[in-house]
Amino acid sequence: MDDGLRQPTLLADARALVPFEREQLVLSVIAPTFNESKNVPELIERLEACLGHLVWEVIFVDDDSPDQTAALVRQIAQTKPYVRCLQRFGRRGLSTAVIEGIASSSAPYVAVIDADLQHDESLLAQMLPLITSRDLDLIVGSRYINGGGMGQLSSARQAMSKFATRLSRLIMPFDLTDPMSGFFMAKRQSFAAATPYLSGAGYKILLDFVASSPRPLEHMELPYEFRPRLHGESKIDAMVLFEYLVLLLEKTVGRYVPLRFFLFCLVGGSGVFVHLATLFPLKALVPFAAAQGIAGLVSMTSNFVLSNVLTYRDCRLRGRKLVTGLLSFYAVCSIGFLANVSFADMLYERGYAWWIAGSAGVLIGSVWNFGASSIFTWKRN
Ligand SMILES: Nc1nc2c(ncn2[C@@H]2O[C@H](COP(=O)(O)OP(=O)(O)OP(=O)(O)O)[C@@H](O)[C@H]2O)c(=O)[nH]1
Ligand SMILES: [Mg+2]
16 A cells, blocks of 8 residues: 555554544544453453553443453453443344444544454554544555455355455445455544444444445555454354345335335245245145145244344344244234235225235235234334
């Protein structure tokens, strides 16, 4: 990267380039964590080494990790007041963790970094003088520009990341070489301006930020080499991919239809297949009405399971609540079915074409099922 600017290689340079009072809090570093207790102490030490000349803080946003990451952070924070812990309960999500971490900070600049030591924290000392002196909104750590790299990431993961980067062009207002990067620094005000429009879905908070900002962001990229994970496990799984699709849908289809409703209808569509696939073999074994009834129950159950895992993944029912939720879902859908049939019948009686009457019935039934189940089954609006 040749940006014509003096690159601060020494800490003294960095301090000289950051126009803040000695006592003023300049930077909040947000580190989302889930089971990172083995990495936290090392990350704090490394941040101290590169930011120690500034007034800064690190906020660990932990989703109640079973390995007691939050307790460890709090213990360290007792002697290091620049270390903070924001512990969340009953939910998961890297993007929402970052959003809430940033919302809890008051520094004029924020940085987001993985807690697993895979990002090059020493870059923060370069980012800060650049973002202030150039009055930028955003500096992104990129693995895809000269000097950066994917490290030892498996070729399958590299290919996935590149594919996801290509897909991101659907929603990106400007080109970034590495919108999948979880490593960036931003002006807090610029992030705050985008906050009301953020999707919060999944793990790609940088892409969400860039796609949700009400105005184009003044930005630049700096290279870094992605390091291998030293301790702990990656949280990348099929759900991460699904969440990425949700983010893309939210920023495209979601502009016109609430995404949860869209997902609810997709799941409902899959229920039609489940229904027919159950009905087909059953009708040879039992009377048609019984087969239709059983198929209805099976498809409602599969709709419930899929909605619980996908559409309402953030307030997923577990244990005993799964059973009461299923019963309330049956009740809600039965009323929806009656509404569907009676509305369609009324339209048909009034002379509307069969397909208009039928579709209107399905729409009324779906809207009812969606609204009522989100209130009674998953207890939200
Ligand atoms: N608060 C919170 N943090 C999370 C969650 N999922 C992942 N993280 C943290 O986000 C950071 C990145 O997660 P990783 O699983 O390492 O994902 P990655 O770095 O993209 O993938 P790997 O290269 O496989 O490690 C780590 O600090 C995780 O602890 C979550 O649901 N909630
Ligand atoms: Mg990682």
